[in-house]
Amino acid sequence: MAAITGFNATELFNTLISLSFALVLGTLIGAERQYRQRTAGLRTNALVALGAAGFVDLGLRLNGAIGATQVLAYIASGVGFLGAGVIIKEGGNITGLNTAATIWCSAITGAFAGADHEAEAVVMAIFTLAGNMLLRPLVHLIERAPLDERATEAIYRLHVTVSQTRRDALRDVMVETLEAANYPVREIEELERGDEEVELVATLTSTSVDPKELDAVAADLGRIAGVEHASWTAQTTE
Incomplete structure (x- = not known):
C-alpha cells in the first residue's frame, strides 16, 4: 500500500x-x-x-x-x-x-x-x-622518442670486483673517483665472490647521470691493479 x-x-x-x-x-x-x-x-x-x-x-x-x-x-x-x-x-x-x-x-x-x-x-x-x-x-x-638516459630518473650502481687483499684500499679509491666525477656515493655494499674476490656495489646519490661519464669512471677503475672488473647498471624508478 x-x-x-x-x-x-x-x-x-x-x-x-x-x-x-x-x-x-x-x-x-x-x-x-x-x-x-x-x-x-x-x-x-x-x-x-x-x-x-x-x-x-x-x-x-x-x-x-x-x-x-x-x-x-x-x-x-x-x-x-x-x-x-x-x-x-x-x-x-x-x-x-x-x-x-x-x-x-x-x-x-x-x-x-x-x-x-x-x-x-x-x-x-x-x-x-x-x-x-x-x-x-x-x-x-x-x-x-629516443630515450635520453641523462634525463631519466633512475638508481645507478657502480659494480667493481676486487681482490680481497686490496678491498679496503680500492673501496676508498672507488669513492674518491666517483666524487671527483661529481657523483657522490650514497652507500656501498660488499658481496662475496669466492674466497679471493669481493664485489663492491656503490649506489649513487644522483638520480640522473651521463652514461659516457660513468663509462669513463668504470674504465679508469678497471685499469687499477687489483680490480678484476668494473661496470655500472641503472634501474629506473617508478
Missing part, C-alpha cells in the same frame, strides 16, 4: 531519464574499451555508470543533497576496489591501469546523471573518450 500511495510519476520519470543517460553514456565509454579488447569492456562500464546513477538518484530522493553526497563517498571507495580487480601484474609488467581509471570515469559519469546533471554527464563521457582515443597517438609518439 505504501508503494502505491507514495508513487510519484514525476520522480519516476526523472529517474528514468537519469538511468537512461547513465546507461547510454556508460555504453559509449565501454564500447571503446571493448573495441580495444580490454578486461573491463562495454557491459562493465555501462553497469558501473548505471549503478552509480541509481545510488546517487536514490540518495538524492531519500535525503536530498546530503544523501547524494554520502552515497558518492561510498561509490568512490567501492569503484576503487572494482578497478583494482582489472589490474594485473605479471613479473615487472603491470596492465589494466588505464581500464581501471576508465571505470572511475564511468562511475563519475553515472553519478552526474543520477544527480540530475545530464549535461555534465555528457561532458564527462566526452572527456573520457577523448582521453582514451585522442591521447593514444601522443602516447605512441612519446614511446617512440
Whole structure:
C-alpha cells in the first residue's frame, strides 16, 4: 500500500531519464574499451555508470543533497576496489591501469546523471573518450622518442670486483673517483665472490647521470691493479 500511495510519476520519470543517460553514456565509454579488447569492456562500464546513477538518484530522493553526497563517498571507495580487480601484474609488467581509471570515469559519469546533471554527464563521457582515443597517438609518439638516459630518473650502481687483499684500499679509491666525477656515493655494499674476490656495489646519490661519464669512471677503475672488473647498471624508478 505504501508503494502505491507514495508513487510519484514525476520522480519516476526523472529517474528514468537519469538511468537512461547513465546507461547510454556508460555504453559509449565501454564500447571503446571493448573495441580495444580490454578486461573491463562495454557491459562493465555501462553497469558501473548505471549503478552509480541509481545510488546517487536514490540518495538524492531519500535525503536530498546530503544523501547524494554520502552515497558518492561510498561509490568512490567501492569503484576503487572494482578497478583494482582489472589490474594485473605479471613479473615487472603491470596492465589494466588505464581500464581501471576508465571505470572511475564511468562511475563519475553515472553519478552526474543520477544527480540530475545530464549535461555534465555528457561532458564527462566526452572527456573520457577523448582521453582514451585522442591521447593514444601522443602516447605512441612519446614511446617512440629516443630515450635520453641523462634525463631519466633512475638508481645507478657502480659494480667493481676486487681482490680481497686490496678491498679496503680500492673501496676508498672507488669513492674518491666517483666524487671527483661529481657523483657522490650514497652507500656501498660488499658481496662475496669466492674466497679471493669481493664485489663492491656503490649506489649513487644522483638520480640522473651521463652514461659516457660513468663509462669513463668504470674504465679508469678497471685499469687499477687489483680490480678484476668494473661496470655500472641503472634501474629506473617508478
